[in-house]
Amino acid sequence: MGAFLKVDQISKRFGGFYAVNGLSFELKQGEILGLVGPNGSGKTTCINVLSGIYAADGGTVEFDGKMIHTMPSYKISNIGINRTYQIPKCFHSLTVKENIDVALAHAKHKPQVDPVEFLELQGIMGRNAGTLNTAQQKTLDLARALATGPKLLLVDELAAGLNPEETESMTTKLLHLSEQGVSIIVVEHLLSFVHALTKRVIVMNAGKQIFEGDLESASKDPLVNQVYLGG
Ligand code: ADP
Secondary structure, rough: OOEEEEEEEEEEEEOOOOEEEEEEEOOOOOOOEEEEEEOOOHHHHHHHHHHOOOOOOEEEEEEOEOOOOOOOOHHHHHHEEEEEEOOOOOOOOOHHHHHHHHHHHOHHHHHHHHHHOOOOOHHHHOOOOHHHHHHHHHHHHHHHHHHHHOOOEEEEEOOOOOOOHHHHHHHHHHHHHOOOOOOOEEEOOOOOHHHOOOOEEHHHHHEEEEEEEEHHHHHOOHHHHHHHOOO
């Protein structure tokens, strides 16, 4: 069997500027991959291409046996790729329950876990999303993604703004999802968060992959050190 996700030479341009420039990698079912690199290196753009927010200007993406690089985002979501956002995208004027219900109503797959119980949201179901703190909003964003039963979860800067305890709790939850067969790509600046989740990272710089391998070797790699000083 081939890779579950096969990204081949994808590029995304804004005007003449390549935000992602010929990126290739593969991911297995249930595998967690860390996508790291300095600010502006193209990580979020890569996630935006994989989730269909942007059409790639070049390259192909194959997921679960289907070519998806020309699909609109709703179709990509329907076939099982879902995401969280750097800045959570919940509906602020709706309650936590209503936010989750909207996602459940659009779900094409049965969730692997009950997002409310799994993320321990029972106590805040009646609260308006706009009144939640950062950790709660990020948890709700993840709950909305999990409500769709994703096969591939794209997680953008989930640990940013979380305290160590909240970060550890998120880590445990993502590891549990991967054990259930959910593939996960984590975009992170916080290397300790990536470290706790996976050994395999891709380091990006200026839209290109400059390293692929384990995190320990990445931290010793001269080019990685040159462009990415552990921030
Ligand atoms: P990262 O997630 O690694 O911080 P991004 O993917 O957000 O990097 O951005 C990569 C580069 O692409 C940056 O230089 C950024 O300014 C540029 N960029 C991202 N989105 C857009 C856009 N919609 N229009 C123009 N430039 C963009």
